[in-house]
Amino acid sequence: MLLTCPLPKLDFDTINLGHGSGGTLTSQLLDTGIFKLLENDLLNKKHDGAIFNMNGKTAMSTDTYVVSPIFFEGGNIGDLAINGTVNDLAMCGAAAKYLSLGFVLEEGLKMTEFWEILLSIKAACEAAGVQIVTGDTKVVERGKGDKIFINTTGIGEVHPKSSIDIDNIRAGDKIILSGPLARHGITIMSHRQGLQFETTISSDTRPLNKIIKELLDEFGEHIHLLRDPTRGGLATVLNEIARDAKLGVDISQNKIPVEEEVYGACEMLGLDPLYVANEGLFVAVVDAAVADKFLLQLKQWEHGEMASIIGEVTNEHLKQVLMKSNIGGRRVVNMLAGEQLPRIC
Amino acid sequence: MKYVSEFRSPEIVDALLKEITQTVKGNWNIMEVCGGQTHSLVKNGLLNMLPPNIQMIHGPGCPVCVTPVSLIDKAVHLAMEKNVILCSFGDMIRVPGSGMSLLEAKSKGGDVRILYSPLEAVKIAKENPDREVVFFAVGFETTAPANALSVVHAHREGVKNYSILTSHVLVPPAMEAIMSDEDCRVDAFLAAGHVCTIMGISEYYPLVEKYKIPIVVTGFEPVDLLEGILMTVKQLEKGEHMLENQYTRVVEAEGNKNAIATIDKIFEVTNREWRGIGNIPFSGYAVKEDYSAYDANKKFNIDIPEAHEDPTCLSGDVMKGKIKPHKCPNFGTKCTPTKPLGAPMVSSEGACAAYYHFNMATVEETMKYE
Numbered sequence: 099m100l101l102t103c104p105l106p107k108l109d110f111d112t113i114n115l116g117h118g119s120g121g122t123l124t125s126q127l128l129d130t131g132i133f134k135l136l137e138n139d140l141l142n143k144k145h146d147g148a149i150f151n152m153n154g155k156t157a158m159s160t161d162t163y164v165v166s167p168i169f170f171e172g173g174n175i176g177d178l179a180i181n182g183t184v185n186d187l188a189m190c191g192a193a194a195k196y197l198s199l200g201f202v203l204e205e206g207l208k209m210t211e212f213w214e215i216l217l218s219i220k221a222a223c224e225a226a227g228v229q230i231v232t233g234d235t236k237v238v239e240r241g242k243g244d245k246i247f248i249n250t251t252g253i254g255e256v257h258p259k260s261s262i263d264i265d266n267i268r269a270g271d272k273i274i275l276s277g278p279l280a281r282h283g284i285t286i287m288s289h290r291q292g293l294q295f296e297t298t299i300s301s302d303t304r305p306l307n308k309i310i311k312e313l314l315d316e317f318g319e320h321i322h323l324l325r326d327p328t329r330g331g332l333a334t335v336l337n338e339i340a341r342d343a344k345l346g347v348d349i350s351q352n353k354i355p356v357e358e359e360v361y362g363a364c365e366m367l368g369l370d371p372l373y374v375a376n377e378g379l380f381v382a383v384v385d386a387a388v389a390d391k392f393l394l395q396l397k398q399w400e401h402g403e404m405a406s407i408i409g410e411v412t413n414e415h416l417k418q419v420l421m422k423s424n425i426g427g428r429r430v431v432n433m434l435a436g437e438q439l440p441r442i443c
Numbered sequence: 444m445k446y447v448s449e450f451r452s453p454e455i456v457d458a459l460l461k462e463i464t465q466t467v468k469g470n471w472n473i474m475e476v477c478g479g480q481t482h483s484l485v486k487n488g489l490l491n492m493l494p495p496n497i498q499m500i501h502g503p504g505c506p507v508c509v510t511p512v513s514l515i516d517k518a519v520h521l522a523m524e525k526n527v528i529l530c531s532f533g534d535m536i537r538v539p540g541s542g543m544s545l546l547e548a549k550s551k552g553g554d555v556r557i558l559y560s561p562l563e564a565v566k567i568a569k570e571n572p573d574r575e576v577v578f579f580a581v582g583f584e585t586t587a588p589a590n591a592l593s594v595v596h597a598h599r600e601g602v603k604n605y606s607i608l609t610s611h612v613l614v615p616p617a618m619e620a621i622m623s624d625e626d627c628r629v630d631a632f633l634a635a636g637h638v639c640t641i642m643g644i645s646e647y648y649p650l651v652e653k654y655k656i657p658i659v660v661t662g663f664e665p666v667d668l669l670e671g672i673l674m675t676v677k678q679l680e681k682g683e684h685m686l687e688n689q690y691t692r693v694v695e696a697e698g699n700k701n702a703i704a705t706i707d708k709i710f711e712v713t714n715r716e717w718r719g720i721g722n723i724p725f726s727g728y729a730v731k732e733d734y735s736a737y738d739a740n741k742k743f744n745i746d747i748p749e750a751h752e753d754p755t756c757l758s759g760d761v762m763k764g765k766i767k768p769h770k771c772p773n774f775g776t777k778c779t780p781t782k783p784l785g786a787p788m789v790s791s792e793g794a795c796a797a798y799y800h801f802n803m804a805t806v807e808e809t810m811k812y813e
Contacts, residue, residue, distance in 0.1 A: 365447075367559070368533070370486075425456040425665045427488020432800045436537065436546075436781070 113207040118237030127235065131213070132199075135220055140196070140231040148196065148231035155256040157192035159183055162249045167289045168215070172281075172300030176218035178377065179248040181305050182328070184226045187252050188310040189324040189380065191260030194226060198251045199233035204243035215246065226305035228252070257311060259318030266322040267343040269413040272389035274382045276309075276396060277302065278355040278404045279332055283374035284363045299360055302401075304378035309399045313382070317392055323383040326376070330434060333372040335381055336419045337433045339411075347419040349409030349431070357404075372421075372431060373438045383411065450664030451487075459669035460492055467676050470496045472628050474621070474764055476614060477583075477635030478505030478793065479663050485797045487665045497672065500628070500764035501794035503617050504635050506582040507534050508762065508786040508793045509717040510610045512750040515540035518579050518608055520747050521739065522553035528571060530564040531579040532586075533557045534790040539783055541750035545579075561593035561607070568597065568605035577739045580607040584638045587611050587728055588702035591709035594730070594737045608739040611728035612715055614638045615646045620723045621763055622654040629764055631675040633661040633668070636690040641706075643698030647686050655684045662690040709734055718752065718786055719759030758785030761794050768798040775799065 116123035133141060140148040163179040180197065187194040199219070203212065223230060281302040288299065306326070314321060327335040332354070340347045356364075356371050364371045378401065384392050389407055396405040409421075419431040449455070475481055481501045484490050490499060503509055519540050522529035529545065536545040536555060549555040558564055561578045568576035580590040590607055597605040614635055621627055634647060639660045647658050657678035661671030671689040678685060688694055706728070715727025730738035756778070757771045768774055768787070778784035780796050787793035 421488075423486070423488045424451060425453045425487055425489070425492075427490075427492050429485060429488040430800065 111209050113203045113205060113209065113212060113237055115205055115237050115239065118203065118235060124235065132216060132233065132235070135216055136199075136223065136230045138229045138231070140229065146232075150196065150231070152195075152253065153255055154258070156253060157187050157190040157256050158251065158253045159186040159190065160249065160251040161186060162247060164244065164247050165286065166244055167286070168211070168245050170289050170301055171285050173303040173377075174215055174218050175246060175248055176215035177222035178301075178303050179250045180219055180222035180226060180228070181303050181377065183250040183252040184228060185306045185326050185378070185380070187254040188305075188307045189262075189326050190254075190256065191262045191310070191314060191321075191324065192254035192256045193307050193311055194228045194252045194254040196231045196253050197223070197228050198249075199230045200249035201233070201235045202243055202247040202249075203235065203237045204245050205237055205240040207245050212246070222305070226307055254307075257314040260314050260321070261319040262321060262324055264323060264339070264342045266319075267339070267345060267383050267411055268322070268385075269345055269411050270386050271322055271383050271411040272386050272407050273336070273347065273349065273409045273411065274384060274389065274393060274396065274405065275332065275354065275408045276306075276380045276382070276399075276405050277378070277401055278357045278360065279376060279379070280356060280360050280364060280369075280371035280374035282328075282377040283331070284360050284367075284369075286375070287367060287369070288363065299357075299363065302376060302378035304401065306378065306380055309396070309402070310380070312399075313392065313395065316395060317384065317388050320385040320388040320392075321382055322385065325381045327379055327381055328377060329375050331371070331373040331375060332381065333370075333419070333431045334433055336431065339381075339383065340417050340419050343411065344416055346412040346415040346417070347409060348412050348422070349419065350422045351424045353406050353408045355404040355406050369438055373434050386410070447664065450662070450666040452666065455666050456492075456669060459666065459673055463497070463669065463673050463676060464494045466673065466680060467494055467496055468680055470498075471630045471676065471679050472498045472500050472764070473631045473633060473672060473675055474500040474502045474629045475633040475661070475668070476502040476504045476618060477633075477638065477663075478508070478790065479637065480504070480633060480635070480661065480668060481794055481797050483663050483665065484668060485800070489665060489668060493672070497676065501761070501768070501797070502621070502632075502764065503717065503720060503762040504583065504614065505787065505790050505793045506586070506610075506612060507538055507790035508758070509612055509617075509720065510535070510538065510581050510786065511716045511718045512541050512752055513716070514608070514610045515544070516542065516747055516750050517740075517745050518577075519543055519545060519548045519553075520745055521577050521608065521743060522548040522555050523551065524575075524743075526574050528554045528556060528567060528574055528576045529579065530556045530558045530561075530567065530576060532559075532581065535579055535581055537783075538786050538789045561590050562596060565593050565597050565600075565602055565605055568602050569600070572604060574604060576605050578605070578607045579610070581610045583612055583614055583635070584641045584706070585635075587706045587710060588641060588699070591705045594709045594734055595705065597737060598734065603736070606737045606739040606742045607730065609710075609728060609730055610715075611710065612717060613712070613726050613728070615650065616723050616726035617717065617720070619650060620720065620726070622650065622656060624763060626763075626765055629656070631657040631659070631679055633671045633675065634658050636660060636662040636667070636694060639688075639690070639694045639698065641699050641702045643703075644686060644688060644694065644696055651684055651686045657684050658686050660686075660688040660690050660694055662693065719756070719762050721759070753784050756785035758787045758795065761787055768795040771795070
């Protein structure tokens with residue numbers, strides 16, 4: 099792709115304050131760079147905002163991406179920013195249609211790196227079938243940012259059969275996880291400074307809108323809730339479900355898929371995979387009557403092979419998540435107080 | 444043989460639980476000394492699988508928990524110095540000092556870095572020759588060799604801007620302090636497997652003899668812990684007291700001679716204050732005079748007022764096994780992992796945090812508080 103979309107001639111090999119000034123350097127960066135690369139009818143108007151019609155019930159979501167390092171196995175901050183917002187909308191039962199794209203660039207960011215991120219953004223938009231229709235670029239002085247921050251806001255049409263609502267959750271509902279845990283978080287951890295840790299693990303960042311649409315087509319109102327366990331991991335999402343639905347959650351450790359090398363990395367780093375971040379994963383709370391069929395369909399998806407019914411909602415131990423351990427013991431799975439910290443020994 | 448999965452086998456766990464249940468007659472309090480063992484007991488839900496007449500008491504073996512407030516204050520003070528990069532193991536940074544934690548110091552501009560190995564800190568020192576790099580060297584005998592090795596490396600490579608702030612603590616003196624306490628309710632000990640991997644097991648013979656108490660060197664996986672418990676229960680039921688080694692696949696009787704030699708090169712035994720417990724004679728390591736250039740305590744003139752702990756925190760009683768974490772009146776109310784009163788609520792190895800996070804026994808209690 100780099101060959102077919104070469105970096106345009108921009109006179110500078112790094113981002114400087116002029117690129118955020120609103121003057122000619124900004125225009126140059128936008129016209130020969132961003133606009134050209136991401137072009138579509140709405141963006142081509144180059145207006146202050148985009149004007150369009152939406153059909154029926156509409157969902158909107160925003161997220162800001164500050165990941166460090168900005169490049170990692172399986173992706174970079176660019177596709178993360180597109181997939182993240184596409185997935186947040188998918189969790190609302192909506193198909194993302196239009197996205198805004200805001201950059202905060204740090205003076206000194208290499209133009210080649212920025213371009214590579216833009217190319218990933220373009221590829222991620224195409225993969226998810228969404229368009230960037232408006233955006234913003236600011237540049238901050240060196241030391242006042244961390245290379246690049248991205249904000250995306252997305253808008254999408256809610257699936258006509260979707261009735262996702264925490265209040266729809268009932269005792270007996272099954273909890274389904276779409277794939278193996280902790281890949282994104284461990285990928286990022288293994289890249290961070292001071293961690294010489296060679297793995298073949300890559301981030302699971304990917305758009306979920308197509309599989310969610312297919313599942314909604316088939317199971318509609320029987321899907322009571324969808325959540326993507328990003329920051330805070332599966333444990334946090336399950337606790338939020340228990341707390342907000344005012345019901346209990348039971349899960350079984352031996353039903354929760356974790357790839358062996360990811361598990362090994364977690365053990366070495368002293369981390370619990372339940373609390374590690376994911377990017378291309380979702381939790382579905384579904385009517386027990388459709389759970390097996392739902393799982394069967396999910397397993398047909400190219401990333402759904404390891405999908406599993408990990409537990410169920412219960413009328414007992416309200417607002418608490420309990421896990422049956424591999425050896426048959428039970429324990430409470432709590433929210434984390436802060437960031438998960440590696441243990442001393 | 445993968446050395447892990449077979450020690451997590453549900454079938455073996457089941458068989459061991461049955462044998463423990465058949466063996467145990469009396470009521471026994473068994474202390475697992477190491478925080479890693481506490482963590483494993485609660486994480487795997489083992490506490491609720493044991494027969495009710497076996498009570499596990501969670502010992503003081505969480506290095507984060509026993510590091511005195513005054514030392515955390517020193518680390519915070521250093522972290523706030525402009526020229527200092529303060530490096531630490533992860534779970535140390537949230538422990539409250541008398542003013543703030545290292546995490547808060549970081550947010551206030553201190554250069555605090557989380558590392559997995561002290562050798563990384565030496566590397567940072569080499570990369571930042573115009574700054575002082577201090578490693579907060581906490582831990583038991585387990586982390587002492589690596590911390591000592593960092594000084595050996597720095598010395599050998601002529602790195603002059605590296606030092607360690609030492610708070611090393613030693614397990615056997617702490618066990619003796621517990622045994623000699625008049626209120627001691629502990630009938631047997633599971634000694635800390637990884638500490639013995641370094642130090643060997645000879646230090647425990649005198650304790651077994653003096654206090655007539657069974658000690659079993661035990662590992663960390665569910666099968667290890669249950670085997671260790673079974674071995675102590677067998678002794679207790681027969682009225683015996685012996686030193687036994689359950690963790691033979693890792694622990695050799697004489698320990699790791701190279702590691703011990705590295706420790707001896709850099710450290711000497713000293714008196715040490717334990718948070719929540721008090722001063723225990725000969726229970727810690729300090730940097731030897733020959734290497735005082737690498738001792739942050741001596742390198743920096745840290746003049747800060749003596750700190751005191753929150754008087755309502757009962758962490759000392761918890762660590763001595765006098766009360767269960769959730770029986771503390773502050774548990775889950777005034778003291779939570781978000782706002783810990785004492786250190787055992789901070790580290791996931793700490794008995795209070797372990798109870799808060801994992802233990803079934805606390806479900807009802809914590810729910811009442813919410």
